[in-house]
Amino acid sequence: MSQRINVTKAFLPPIAEFNERVAQIWENDQLTNQGPLVLELERELKKYLGVENFHFVSNGTTALQLALRALDITDGEIITTPFSYVATTSSILWEHCEPVYVDIDPDTLCIDSAQIEATITPRTKAIMPVHVFGNPCDVEKIDAIAKKHNLKVIYDAAHAFGATHKGKSLYEYGDIAIGSFHATKLFHTIEGGCMIAKDKAVSEKIELLKRFGHNGDEHIMLGINAKASEFQAAMGLCNLKYIDAIIAEREQITAWYDEMLPRTLRTPNKQPQTTSNYAYYPVICTNNAQLMKVMNALQAQDIFPRRYFYPSLNLLPYLQSRQRCPHSEKVAESIMCLPLYSGLDKATVVRICKIIQKEIA
Numbered sequence: 001m002s003q004r005i006n007v008t009k010a011f012l013p014p015i016a017e018f019n020e021r022v023a024q025i026w027e028n029d030q031l032t033n034q035g036p037l038v039l040e041l042e043r044e045l046k047k048y049l050g051v052e053n054f055h056f057v058s059n060g061t062t063a064l065q066l067a068l069r070a071l072d073i074t075d076g077e078i079i080t081t082p083f084s085y086v087a088t089t090s091s092i093l094w095e096h097c098e099p100v101y102v103d104i105d106p107d108t109l110c111i112d113s114a115q116i117e118a119t120i121t122p123r124t125k126a127i128m129p130v131h132v133f134g135n136p137c138d139v140e141k142i143d144a145i146a147k148k149h150n151l152k153v154i155y156d157a158a159h160a161f162g163a164t165h166k167g168k169s170l171y172e173y174g175d176i177a178i179g180s181f182h183a184t185k186l187f188h189t190i191e192g193g194c195m196i197a198k199d200k201a202v203s204e205k206i207e208l209l210k211r212f213g214h215n216g217d218e219h220i221m222l223g224i225n226a227k228a229s230e231f232q233a234a235m236g237l238c239n240l241k242y243i244d245a246i247i248a249e250r251e252q253i254t255a256w257y258d259e260m261l262p263r264t265l266r267t268p269n270k271q272p273q274t275t276s277n278y279a280y281y282p283v284i285c286t287n288n289a290q291l292m293k294v295m296n297a298l299q300a301q302d303i304f305p306r307r308y309f310y311p312s313l314n315l316l317p318y319l320q321s322r323q324r325c326p327h328s329e330k331v332a333e334s335i336m337c338l339p340l341y342s343g344l345d346k347a348t349v350v351r352i353c354k355i356i357q358k359e360i361a
């Protein structure tokens with residue numbers, strides 16, 4: 001039997017390079033609390049991404065929750081997208097706010113900016129869209145709506161590492177953007193995430209919030225522990241050296257899929273003036289029956305794509321009210337992400353494409 005192929009596989013740097021970094025931790029004799037490796041990774045990432053007001057934190061979900069806190073949002077309605085990972089909605093609920101769903105644009109799979117204004121009420125505090133699969137939202141329009149109605153914008157940019165729009169990192173859009181450096185993501189620190197603030201003052205607040213809200217003995221505000229450790233930074237520093245090569249390799253794999261997959265399988269449209277990070281290869285089948293047929297055929301050959309995202313978040317069983325989002329519900333029923341990771345060889349991509357061709361001929 002052939003080797004199991006999963007939707008993703010975490011990149012692991014040469015172990016000797018990681019060991020060198022670990023030896024530094026022993027020398028420094030500091031394991032956490034903004035140690036030298038965390039500070040070095042923050043400096044390197046700011047340079048690589050071209051961003052300021054950047055914070056390396058424990059994970060992307062805490063980053064979303066802290067983003068609401070940093071903008072003083074403790075209740076009210078947050079306009080968000082139903083087509084995302086559960087963390088986008090759960091962070092809103094966890095912070096005692098109410099998610100209000102705006103359906104997606106079926107072409108880009110990002111929130112449909114044309115439908116946002118109609119859902120704004122006196123209780124609306126913020127908009128929390130997602131750059132789905134690293135594809136930018138309609139950032140200009142969303143920014144204009146937010147300004148007009150005095151709302152904050154928090155981008156869940158968990159997929160957007162290295163992706164740009166109009167020459168700027170996607171992390172630079174919104175009052176706060178958050179990233180995820182989880183092991184399954186394009187750039188990883190095992191567990192980890194980041195926050196990027198537009199304003200210096202908000203950035204300073206995040207710095208306090210993420211380490212218990214105090215400076216020495218001076219307790220300034222309620223905080224939490226969202227620090228990352230030196231070991232996570234060590235992994236990040238090793239991986240960052242390879243990230244351009246990883247993205248180039250994924251671009252090549254993406255081109256093979258583009259060339260060999262049946263034309264009837266749709267992939268989300270890319271926005272203009274955007275550079276992709278090739279983080280995912282989503283394909284949309286004509287319906288759920290076709291999706292299940294293709295997935296079963298692949299799984300029979302030990303190939304495991306992932307239904308991503310499923311279910312549409314407006315259908316989560318623990319929500320207070322039921323809101324309908326027909327486009328998101330339909331896409332969630334018929335989309336999967338195909339295997340895409342550094343090290344995936346052409347023979348395997350050919351094999352995957354042949355199985356899919358056979359099923360939807």
Ligand SMILES: *Cc1c(COP(=O)(O)O)cnc(C)c1O
Pocket residue numbers: 059060061062084085087088130156158159179180181182192193
């Ligand atoms: C992965 C992910 C998150 C959560 O990030 P973690 O670092 O795993 O907490 C949030 N939103 C989206 C869209 C994600 O894909």
